[in-house]
Amino acid sequence: MDTFVVSRLTKPAIVGSSKDIRQAVEVCRKAARENSPVLFQGEIGVGKLLLASYLHYESSRLGKPFLLVDCDSEEGIREFLSSENFESKLKFLKGGTLYFREIAGLTLSEQARLQRFCLLAEAEDVRVLLGSSQNVHLLMYEKAIDAELYHYATQREIYIAPLRQRRDDIMDLTGYFIKRLNQRLRKGVQGLTPQAEEVFLSYPWPGNVEELRQSLTRAMLLTAESFIGRRHLAESTGQAGDFLQNPDVMPLDRMEELLLRSALSRYGTTLEGKKRAARALNISLATLYNKVKRYNVSK
Template sequence: MPTCFIHPTTLSIIGTSKGLRTALEGCRKAAKENDPVLFQGEIGTGKLLLATYLHDEGAQHDKTLYVVDCAQPHGIIQKLLSEDFNINYFEFLSGGSFYFREVASLSLEDQKRLYHFCLRIEPLKIRIFLSSSQNIHFLMLDKAFDQNLYRYVGQWEISIPPLRQRKEDIPLLIEHLIENLNLRLRKSVQGLTPQAEQILTSYRWPGNIEELEQVLTRAILLGNEPYISQRHLRGYLLSSDYENTINDVMPLDRMEEILLKSALERYGYTLEGKKRAARALNISLATLYNKVKRYNLNE
């Protein structure tokens, strides 16, 4: 059963913004209990990182965190939700944690099965974490999320703000990421030019921290200078639209078009790419298709 195991480790949670501090305080309070926890936040905001932090702070700190991706239609999640699955398989995880990623991507029927699976493994004393990049409260209003599953996990709900709402953390994240990337890529980049820093702090980051790391990785690999400059960002962040509007006020529909284009270029124009773009933008897939048609953004 291929999946992801995360063992206790030293984490690097970077930032001093109010939203991040609130999320960390929620983790510290939840760590004193053993109830299920729901993590909400856009793609790339660090939900798994916060869940790992909570796991390490709680009674499960010396056990394993077992991660299952619900967004993989033919992944392990379907085996777990089958009626004949033997839960004793997870006896080794007793006292540990189970992290179900992107639970809102499951059908309503599978959400109900997940609720019953969580009840079945309770005797094994495994703590349950669920995460979603879609707003569960909106889904509940649309009757697109199972009420029993929400009630089961809704006692502890931790929201992680998107990067565009914690701009003061971006310079700290950049410094931390460059330091790590230098080690990984065997480079010696010292930082950013003022122009490059302005671009990165002004961008809306639809892919959040994951996108920031991707941009810095590309810039470090393409460049051969001690500082990342504006030209190293050209071709990814610096489309002509973005260069011309970075310091200007623009109509909201024009900003929406730019963000949609950025998200689609980030995740791709395939069906799966559009699903991920919709989750990153916190809109439904149907809404994304309507806007793609409106702005004629099909590849």
């Protein structure tokens, strides 16, 4: 999906008790009282869009449009930044919030156009939020990001730590997703067995919260029991199969493969999807193809 608009946003559920997520939420609340741009940084799947929508909900702009623009979609961002419809777009968004996801996926010339559009949006009372799964400070050091966009975006930053650094949140999220999935799938799962819980707490979750949600979904589709066991996880979580067999150790090359599979699972295996996955992993397209061949992930 390139864009979506929400005019009546329900309060986003920010689940977790870790210090990292509580700090991110607190910064969101403070930023909600301002109008300056905010940059959300963090790995794929950590919840940048969720925090951005939470900021909109907590602000005085609630009830006005919240628009997501995915900068990883070449056609979508090119059309959005076209000068033909600037006025109509900004008129529609007036008083609302505009969130540009994955700004580092743009070319330098597109980044420059984006920065100019953001200034026009602010002049029309549109709050600008931006997101990146790549470290923009490193990109600036490597001269891989437009300098003006960098300085504009980093006026205020909110970093969302990866799930492997937020162990306290894993079981909170697990309980939350099980409850929601029980309603959606008409199941009666009560939780994880102690063995499965041990695996969940030990697994590094390279795909972060989104991978956890997908793993639980597959496991709950497979089980007719009250508790999800390690067997259900092994059957449902193909990416983590090696880890589930030996949860104490994971070779570095296996971790690299998991990250690669996670990115391709999100963006797809088309040429466009692979380009987006390469940008998200901060590697060249040629390197991605070499790793796809090495790990045989396309089969």
